[in-house]
Amino acid sequence: MSENGNPRWLQYCRVNGRTEEEQLADDRKRWPGGPMVGYTQWNDRMISRFCADHRDAFCLSGRGLALTTEGHARYDAWLAPKVETELTYRQDRMHRDAAKIRNVDGWPRDVLPMKTQYWVTEAAGGRMRLAKIHAHDLLTVEDENGSETYASIEDLVRVWSVD
Secondary structure (H helix, E strand, O other): OOOOOOHHHHHHHHHOOOOHHHHHHHHHHHOOOOOOHHHHHHHHHHHHHHHHHOHHHEEEEOOEEEEOHHHHHHHHHHHHHHHHHHHHHHHHHHHHHHHHHHOHHHOOOOEEEEEEOHHHHHHOOOOOOEEEEEOOEEEEEEEOOEEEEOOOHHHHHOOEEEO
C-alpha cells in the first residue's frame, strides 16, 4: 500500500512504469507548482471513462457530478483491471515500435517519422509532438525543439511511437 494510503496513486505510478518516488520526482519536474497535477489529470480522465458506462455510480453535488460512496468502491474495482489492460497494450505497442525501429531495411527512407506515444500526448493535454530518427542513429530523436538521445530503443519507445 502507498504511504499516502491511496491505491489510485499506486495505479497511476504503475501505468507510468515508475515507483512512487520516481513518479513524484517526474511530476515535480513537469509541474513545479503542483506535483499532483499529473495524477489529478489522469484520475479525472479515468473517472470520465468510468462515468460513460456507470452513470448510476454518480450523484449531483454542488460542484457537478460526484462519485457516490458506493461509486468510489465500484470505480476502484473497475480501475485495477483497466490499468492491467492498459499496461499490456502499452507493452505490446512499445515492443512493436522497437521492432519497427530496429528493422532499418524495412523503412521507406533513411528517416523514420515519429510521434509521441498516445499516453504521452494525453498527459501533455492532447499536444502531440512530431519528430524523426535517422537510420544511422537510432537513439536520437529530432523534433522542432532540437534533439534528444535515449540510452536504449526501449527507453525511446516509452515516449515515441513510429508514425
